[in-house]
Amino acid sequence: MATTLRDPVIPITEIEHSAFCRTDESLASKPLVEELKANIRWQRLPKEYMGMKPEVLYPRIRAAKEKLGKRAVILGHHYQREDIIQFADFKGDSFMLSQNAARQKDADFIVFCGVHFMAETADILSGPRQQVVLPNINAGCSMADMAPTEDALDAWNELSQVAGSGLIPVTYMNSTAAIKAMCGRNGGIVCTSSNAAAVFRWAFERGEKVLFLPDQHLGRNTGVKVGVPLDDMVVWNPFKPLGGLSRSQIQAAKVILWQGHCAVHTRFTVAQIEEARRRFPNVKVVVHPECTREVVAAADLDGSTEFIVRTVAQAPPGSVIAIGTEINLVSRLAHENPDKTVFCLDPVICPCSTMYRIHPAYLAWVLDNLVEGRVLNRVTVDEETARYARIALERMLGVV
Numbered sequence: 001m002a003t004t005l006r007d008p009v010i011p012i013t014e015i016e017h018s019a020f021c022r023t024d025e026s027l028a029s030k031p032l033v034e035e036l037k038a039n040i041r042w043q044r045l046p047k048e049y050m051g052m053k054p055e056v057l058y059p060r061i062r063a064a065k066e067k068l069g070k071r072a073v074i075l076g077h078h079y080q081r082e083d084i085i086q087f088a089d090f091k092g093d094s095f096m097l098s099q100n101a102a103r104q105k106d107a108d109f110i111v112f113c114g115v116h117f118m119a120e121t122a123d124i125l126s127g128p129r130q131q132v133v134l135p136n137i138n139a140g141c142s143m144a145d146m147a148p149t150e151d152a153l154d155a156w157n158e159l160s161q162v163a164g165s166g167l168i169p170v171t172y173m174n175s176t177a178a179i180k181a182m183c184g185r186n187g188g189i190v191c192t193s194s195n196a197a198a199v200f201r202w203a204f205e206r207g208e209k210v211l212f213l214p215d216q217h218l219g220r221n222t223g224v225k226v227g228v229p230l231d232d233m234v235v236w237n238p239f240k241p242l243g244g245l246s247r248s249q250i251q252a253a254k255v256i257l258w259q260g261h262c263a264v265h266t267r268f269t270v271a272q273i274e275e276a277r278r279r280f281p282n283v284k285v286v287v288h289p290e291c292t293r294e295v296v297a298a299a300d301l302d303g304s305t306e307f308i309v310r311t312v313a314q315a316p317p318g319s320v321i322a323i324g325t326e327i328n329l330v331s332r333l334a335h336e337n338p339d340k341t342v343f344c345l346d347p348v349i350c351p352c353s354t355m356y357r358i359h360p361a362y363l364a365w366v367l368d369n370l371v372e373g374r375v376l377n378r379v380t381v382d383e384e385t386a387r388y389a390r391i392a393l394e395r396m397l398g399v400v
């Protein structure tokens, strides 16, 4: 059984994560040339867009959007900057947006203001005539980058030899289309953070163990939710032979967790929850299940982005809610619910650096080009990969 040894590599997206963390500034966009002073490298843009201020970019985006009319639909993920969300025809989480995209039969172009795996999913679910555009082609996801397709395929081959036929591959939406296809080909399935528990139950009805990629925390939190003891879950380290596990550990495990995480959600700590409770004894703490096990256990509630949005919307006036998820969403929820006290657990303003790569200058650039008949930054998934990935996605739809 051959395993290639490599030095651990921190995905570039994660190194960049702290570039935009600060305590003293607002979330408003600056001209791109100023944002790039944070020592980061994003997709190159024509010079004219680099120095444009928001007051120049906004009317430009509006004008292009108007010219394109129903031919272009703009999707905005909840974690996008407010400067982008204001132009979105639909906002939501990754899967909800892809489903919305598929429903827009009149739209030739789906401009996905999110990250790369979301644009891939939109391409898989949309019609053959529709083209998906990612305004900044460098907008990846540091968690998805922790499971490169080749590593995941190697791991699957090794694990299925050791674990046998009872192993079911389950991947989180935040993964490459090729990993989703691997799941589709091998009796596996995709999940979102909303349906992960139902998907785990589905998997355990069909096999004895689950390989879960790429977020160890969502996998562990979901395992606990469906009754898998913590000792029955092991972590696969892609940089070690056989994931750093012995054959007997793999054979005894119920859940094998890929060693990946979200740089945004692992910033939240139990100490932050304790501090929120000290300041507001009546606070409700709601966190995303990509947070660590300790944080989820210490919170009052945990759930997907859509669950967090709903929880805040349905809370009675006067409620105090501390949230453990991406800051752009938290600050939007605070703004939209002035009768409630809504705040982020982390006192440092630390947006998702990859979502942040969709600066309004990129949106203006791709829309201007669409008006001129040029499709830039198209994201496509080859037919064979799309076919199997669709199988894994459709299995998920059958579960919920």
Ligand code: SF4
Pocket (backbone or CB within 6 Å): 079, 115, 140, 141, 142, 143, 144, 174, 262, 263, 264, 265, 326, 352, 353, 354, 355
């Ligand atoms: S918040 Fe985390 S999981 Fe979501 S896109 Fe950003 S890095 Fe990826």
